[in-house]
Amino acid sequence: MIEGCELVRTGRWSVETNTGVTNRQYSALSDTPYPIDLDSIRGAFPPGIEAPPLLVDFADWLNGRPWGSVGRFSLQGQFSDHAPIVDGSPLRDRFSLFMRLPDGSAVGGWYGAGLDRDNPPIVGLGSEGDYELLAPSLDGLLAKLTSQQFGNAWSDLLPHDEVECQTVELARWLAGRPAGEPMAPDDASLELPDFRGFVEKWSRDREDYWANHRLMAELGWRLAAHLPKGKKPWDKTNFEVAISGAQYQARVLTRGPQPFEEASSIESLLRDLREEMRRAQPELGLWYAMSFGLYADGRVMPNFEYDLRPTIDGEPALLSEAKADLVRAPRPERWVPKWLAAS
Incomplete structure (x- = not known):
């Protein structure tokens, strides 16, 4: 494989064709552009905060360039719900x-307590539990892309060995940016909070919260007949729930989704949970789907889906019912899913 940007920039590709990478493979990678979705990026910012011009212009600069030429990622927004973090x-x-990486990791701004909301530090939420503050600012992240300053856990932010490297071009583009943009603070003089510590504490607290939640405890008690037969800590029985307005369905995942006897008796419990969560964080609105695992010790650990249109009795949930939920529990415009906003 080709190694290092300088080798590719000199045009000596033919010298390296005997390393196991064929010209055809190289051409195929070079013909694959970066996936870019500016709408999803803008929607991923908290209400009241807009995507910074530097990020929008970087997307424009990156548009059409070969995937992997400055790093192996896509510019696509996502909510923390779907990032590798507990109860996001x-x-x-x-x-x-x-930014999304091929292994499911996510990169973006962190608006922690006391941090600059106009120019937040950039963090990585790793799919393998690597939580790292990657740069003190967006400008700093792009500068690190040009200098390739990423360790093994974040190697996907390095250029692909089999694509012509364009980090030098990125550095020139950054140098030509207009004056007055927020610049990367001096790492040596900046005291930034412990991001890994924040995520680890959040994860512990949320696991404890749900393990001791009164409605989860009652749900576990009512479903005791479905406790997993194994006694290992990770043994669990999985369930899925869909609620949209007056519509409701619950299934146990045993050789595929199956109805179960207790489904009707737990509906009121799940609706109470849904309302309690809406009151606690009204801007999120009402979730439409929920999955949870029932563990051998009776604990219930849930996961909630606020954006997916649920399927009930084999059909997509009625839009009229979903819209009724939205009217009753409105969300910020950018947090309304496309399938519901377009109806």
Whole structure:
């Protein structure tokens, strides 16, 4: 494989074709542009905060360039709900995740307590539990892309060995940016909070919260007949729930989704949970789907889906019912899912 930007920039590709990478493979990678979705990026920022011009202009600069030429990622927004963090829905207003890596990791701004909301530090939420403050600012992240200053855990932010490297071009573009933009603070003089410590504490607290939640405890008691037969800590029985207005469905995942006897008796419990969560964080609105695991010790650990249109009795939930939920529990415009906003 080709190694290092300088080798590719000199045009000596033919010298390296015997390393196992064919000209055809190189051409295929070079023909694959970066996936870019500016609408999803803008929507991923907390309400009241807009995507910075530097990020929008970087997307424009990157548009059409070969995937991997400055790093192996896509510029696509996502909520913390779908990032590798425990119970991420309540953290939507703490992150602006604008970059996705092939392994499922996410990169974006972190709006922690006391941090600059106009120029937040950039963090990585790693799919393998690597939580790292990657740069003190967006400008700092782009500068690190040009200098390739990323360790093994974040190697996807390095250029692909089999694509012509364009980090020098990125450095020139950054140098030509207009004066007056927020610049990367001096790392040596800046005291930034412990991001890994924040995520680890959040994860512990949320696991404890749900393990001791009164409605989760009652749900576990009512479903005791479905406790997993194994006694290992990770043994669990999985369930899925869909609620949209007056519509409701619950299934146990045993050789595929299956109805179960207790489904009707737990409906009121799940609706109470839904209302309680809406009152606690009204800007999120009402979730439409929920999955949870029932563990051998009776604990219930849930996961909530606020954006996916649920399927009930094999059909997409009625839009009229979903819209009724939205009217009753409105959300910021950018947090309304497209399938519902367009109806």
